[in-house]
Amino acid sequence: MSALLGLWPEVRDTCTSLGLMLSTVLFVGLARVVARQQLHKPTAHGFVLEFIATFQLCCCTHELQLLSEHDPAHPTWTLTLIYFFSLVHGLTLVGTSCNPCGVLMQMLLGEMSPEMGAVRLLAQLLGALASRYCIGALWSLGLAKYHFSERSLACKHPIHVDLPKAVTSEAICSFIFHSALLHSQEVRSKLRIHLLAALITFLVYAGGSLTGAVFNPALALSLHFSCFDEAFPQFFIVYWLAPSLGILLMILMFSFFLPWLHNNHTTNKKE
Secondary structure, eight states, X not given: OXXXXXXXXXXXXXXXXXXXXXXXXXXXXXXXXXXXXXXXXXXXXXXXXXXXXXXXXXXXXXXXXXXXXXXXXXXXXXXXXXXXXXXXXXHHOTTOOOSHHHHHXXXXXXXXXXXXXXXXXXXXXXXXXXXXXXXXXXXXXXXXXXXXXXXXXXXXXXXXXXXXHHHHHHHHHHHHHHHHHHHTTTSOHHHHHHHHHHHHHHHHHHHTTTTOOOOOHHHHHHHTHHHHHHSHHHHHIIIIIXXXXXXXXXXXXXXXXXXXXXXXXXXXXXX
């Protein structure tokens, strides 16, 4: 009985964090319904949907990061939550990318106009910053013992390797994830969401100890805003330039290099 009583505060705090994340998902879901009904201009509609989608992703990731720091002895539990909430985001945030790299990929492939791309990028950055301040306000309420506002303001220096390795890690994660995103369009939506959630979980497991495996500039800005203020060049290169480099390499490979290699091979066979 005493063991159960000693365990209860940790269970309660975990349930509080999960409740905050699920409440955020429900709030954003309601906001999406209202936006669809009230906003008819494509620009305004795209801006609002991207803003609240990025807000949801960042808020939930803040809480997931907090849970992983609070209970590092059970990484399997954290990975399970990452997989579960990746599924939730995939199911509830259809039509948005929540990631500037995703917008960049669509613009480079000609699937999105530069004007709409700029609107969505602005919405993502504003959503990321809004989530940070919202989380700070929620944590200041002290709903759980590890919720306090100062926690969200400090830089925790998530980069644990030298700069070249950090850049390589983020670029590879971005390359792999967006390659899967691009080439899984024909897969059934239910299976596709599970595959992408499993891939995200694997990338976080593989690269989390190096840079956190963020591969999302907007999410990195929300999670590590203070770090950008303290060491902007390093964090700009690792969390903004490196994922964008991964996107460029992915497009160059699949849109130019591999087709050229295939055509060259076909020509040689004919000769």
